[in-house]
Amino acid sequence: MPSPGLHFEARRFSIPPPVAGKDRFDNEFFETLLDFDHDGRPDVVVAWSRTSAQGFATLQALHNDGGGTFIDATASVFPGGVPSLTGARNLVVADFDGDGLPDLFVADHGPDAAPFPGGQSHLFMGTKAGQLVDDTQARLPRALAFTHDACAGDVNGDGAIDIYLANQWPAAPPRLYLNDGVGHFRATTVGLPRGLVAGPPAYASCRLVDVDGDGDLDLVLGASQGGVVERDLLLLNDGHGAFTAAPADSMPPRLDPKGATIHIESADLDRDGRADLILSVHDEQFRNPRIQLLFNAGGGRFTDRSDLITLGPVPDFTWIVAARPADLDGTGWPGLVLGWAKGFGPPQVFHRPPLGSPVPTFERVGETFPTSGEALPADFDGDGRVDVLLNDGNGGYALLRNVTAR
Numbered sequence: 001m002p003s004p005g006l007h008f009e010a011r012r013f014s015i016p017p018p019v020a021g022k023d024r025f026d027n028e029f030f031e032t033l034l035d036f037d038h039d040g041r042p043d044v045v046v047a048w049s050r051t052s053a054q055g056f057a058t059l060q061a062l063h064n065d066g067g068g069t070f071i072d073a074t075a076s077v078f079p080g081g082v083p084s085l086t087g088a089r090n091l092v093v094a095d096f097d098g099d100g101l102p103d104l105f106v107a108d109h110g111p112d113a114a115p116f117p118g119g120q121s122h123l124f125m126g127t128k129a130g131q132l133v134d135d136t137q138a139r140l141p142r143a144l145a146f147t148h149d150a151c152a153g154d155v156n157g158d159g160a161i162d163i164y165l166a167n168q169w170p171a172a173p174p175r176l177y178l179n180d181g182v183g184h185f186r187a188t189t190v191g192l193p194r195g196l197v198a199g200p201p202a203y204a205s206c207r208l209v210d211v212d213g214d215g216d217l218d219l220v221l222g223a224s225q226g227g228v229v230e231r232d233l234l235l236l237n238d239g240h241g242a243f244t245a246a247p248a249d250s251m252p253p254r255l256d257p258k259g260a261t262i263h264i265e266s267a268d269l270d271r272d273g274r275a276d277l278i279l280s281v282h283d284e285q286f287r288n289p290r291i292q293l294l295f296n297a298g299g300g301r302f303t304d305r306s307d308l309i310t311l312g313p314v315p316d317f318t319w320i321v322a323a324r325p326a327d328l329d330g331t332g333w334p335g336l337v338l339g340w341a342k343g344f345g346p347p348q349v350f351h352r353p354p355l356g357s358p359v360p361t362f363e364r365v366g367e368t369f370p371t372s373g374e375a376l377p378a379d380f381d382g383d384g385r386v387d388v389l390l391n392d393g394n395g396g397y398a399l400l401r402n403v404t405a406r
Contacts, residue, residue: 006349007403007405008365008369008400008403009401010398010401011398013070013398015060015062015072016395017029017046017048018058018082019048019057028049028050029048029049029374030046031044031374031391032045032091033376034102034132036073036077038128041065041066041380041382042378044061044376045091047059047089047106049087049089056084057084057086057088058085059078059082059106060082076131078131082134083122083136085119086111087108087119089107089148089149090147090149091105092106092152094161095161096123096125096139097125098160098182105124106122106123107148107165108122116168116169118146119146121145122134123183141186145172145175146169146172151208152164153208155176155208155217155241157239160178162177162241163185164176164177164208165177166206168202173196174197175187175192176188192243193244195245204223204224204261205261205262205264206219206220206264208220209275209277210275211236211275216237217237218234218235218237219234219235220233220234220266222260222263225258229254230253230254230257231251233245236300246300251302252304253304254292255281255290256281258283259282259288260282261281261292262280262282263321264278264279265277265280265322265324267334268334269334274297276296277293277294277296279291280323280338287317289311289314289320289340290311291309291311291323291336293306308362311348315340320339321341324336324338324377327386328377328404330406331351331352333360335352335362336350337349337375337388339376341374347374347375347390349364349375350362351365373393374391375390375391376388376389376391377389380399385402385404385406387399387401
């Protein structure tokens with residue numbers, strides 16, 4: 001049922017992408033919020049890729065003027081030009097060197113075709129001048145890997161932000177990149193279960209989050225398509241970076257054992273103080289996208305509450321890039337913003353009115369949005385309400401300004 005209380009006004013604009021494939025099936029793009037100029041306004045970095053056998057990717061920086069107007073600031077943000085990547089698959093923002101400025105890790109999987117040789121991930125350091133400087137050679141291990149996802153957090157309790165790389169075979173196994181405290185990393189598999197490192201199965205997505213309330217970050221892994229995996233994997237942290245598998249029934253069965261859990265988000269969906277999980281899934285043919293909601297029952301055990309959300313019409317061939325949580329109506333209840341891979345399909349926006357139930361059903365906003373593709377929620381115009389930025393993958397954007405009455 002469409003919500004009567006959540007409303008947007010759309011403003012369309014165009015910023016040409018720096019790379020284009022031969023058609024939409026050859027394009028892929030991922031984006032993240034990153035205030036690179038430190039003015040308190042959310043800017044955006046987009047990773048553009050061609051998913052051909054050769055592979056090619058680059059980055060684009062979009063500056064937000066504070067009123068929700070964006071310009072291409074790539075030339076000034078990346079001094080000396082953006083290095084050519086191969087297959088930029090995910091973007092991770094964190095202060096890796098402890099200087100108080102956001103940095104950018106780019107997970108690179110290399111050419112997305114056999115023999116899958118892998119790519120070199122990159123690390124860009126934020127500067128006071130509002131630039132992102134590529135310091136990969138000095139700070140990251142030189143290693144080719146099919147890094148399908150990455151997630152960051154302090155895994156060993158030393159106060160530095162580490163990185164887990166969700167690598168897939170045959171290029172390299174999954175790894176931890178441990179931070180020395182000032183943004184230099186070393187690769188290790190110590191602390192990871194032997195079965196995870198040796199594989200199979202392979203895991204396509206990851207999220208570091210404290211699921212059992214003991215103060216350290218646990219590791220949630222979403223399985224890849226192509227095998228038969230009954231449940232996604234939960235690894236519990238001992239507080240020092242040693243992970244062990246939680247009991248198998250800690251995670252509910254997957255919606256499709258042969259499909260992929262392509263993205264993982266976390267939020268306290270029922271406001272009970274525990275971290276819940278939002279899984280984006282598709283079948284083994286990259287179709288039938290769905291959302292699996294896992295509510296934390298305490299002690300790192302989850303129950304499936306996917307019954308609380310019903311997607312609207314979905315495109316025939318695509319998947320959900322991410323289902324991002326956001327408090328869209330200012331009630332304190334996280335809603336969800338869904339965007340589609342490769343620019344296919346209109347976004348879907350859900351909110352959570354406080355109806356007196358501890359787990360009110362997600363309601364889909366019934367408005368017609370002016371473009372398709374990826375969707376990124378943030379307060380882009382500085383009015384205190386969460387807006388949504390749409391990117392159709394062909395240079396077309398729309399800012400959905402949240403004009404919900406308060």
